Amino acid sequence: MHKITRELESLIKKHKWTKDFEQAVQMAQSHNVPSIAHIRSLDDYLKYVDELVNWAPRETDQNPRLLYTKLVEFYFFLDQPPVKRHQSKIKPGGGEKKLKPLSRWIVDFAKAWGNYLDTTESAREVQSFKDDPLFNWEEYMPPPSGYLTFNQFFARHVKPGMRPIAGLCDNKVLVSPADCTFVGSWQISEKSEIMVVDQKNG
Template identity: 40%
Template sequence: MTEQPLGPFPKPESYQPIVQRLKDMIERNNWKDKFERAVHDAYKTGVEDMTNISSLTDYYNFLNYFVLWVPKEDETGAFVYNMLGTMYFVLDQKTVRDFQSPIKPSSYPPPPLTELSKWIVDFAGAMGQFLDTPQSLTEESLQTFYTAENYNVDAYVVPEGGWLGHSFNEFFARKFLPGTRPIDGPSNPAVIVSAADSTFDGSWDINTDSIVYLKGLPWTIGELLADSKYANDFAGGKFMHAFLSPYDYHRQHAPVDGKVLEAKVIPG
């Protein structure tokens, strides 16, 4: 299977509840023109993955397919990423962007989500529920991940009896075979190792004016640490960011020996 445009997506007799909820929301709030424009603008960019999504109905059909999609890859290893990106590409268009909660590190804890943002979170949850089922991983779909070389599937532990009967989420959170990623200086506190099997995206000095870009959004390190009682302890240090692609090992590890004193989740 080689790279190809997404779709076309069939129109169902009835939409999945989560998709029908979006449809009802758009109609109740008189947002139809705004969403039609968002789909049109996304389509007119010429992005190949929008080839078969040129109307709001097409977008509903895509979402209905996507929420119960059995993930599969192509030889480029980018198909899963493109499917995810297509959903959010429409939602990021100018005419519908203001219906969503802004993501600002300075407003922590974050304000209540807008109706549309809450729907986006719930859509991800609905997808996650399906991806927790054995139906989300088939013999055919599993083979596509072996074909996509950048997934390096042979480097991971295979459960006893194989992957079939397990969920896609279990496959996605697969573990490396012992020794695949040896740790340098495990008993040396001066050695910092990578926290994830990921693509290094840059490093910055830590001061209140340093700006980093996380998922395309500018954040100041001062804002990220604003409500932490340990904020001043990091002054003069270094911040690094790494990016996880869908094909990467999706587990994170402590880069140094120590004890976690504080953690927070920023919705986004």
């Protein structure tokens, strides 16, 4: 068992959260999500966490957004009310300065998975992204050695001129620096407050 999984197991015992996590699993199951149907108990959830922390991201024909799905599944369980109440509240502009133990564990889990994604083993499925036309492989510049870790692939460099920035130096134009999927838009009025990041000072 990975150290991060043992830490969650210890937290659950220390704070007497067993019933809360079991209820969270049952609530998640009530939504009938096929990809998490096998997680029916706290032990199943701990096994799932233990596998995820060393999971090498990949794309498949059955689920072309598998990495996204895995992330959503992970947070879906933690977002169920019985365990969400044990987490620090997230507020725009900054939340609680000292994280609650469960929120601290979530951060530590992300770091642990990130550490794995810095290993050469994590790159074993990168070819699946190259094979997926949605990733537009030809728009990027792989290093001469190829991508040696998943994180190296994830932070890949775009070829010059492939993604020109729209409205450069025009603060009236909103630009997203990431490859992403559009999921919604929100009305902006004269009363809206939008944080503008200075290009020089970040």
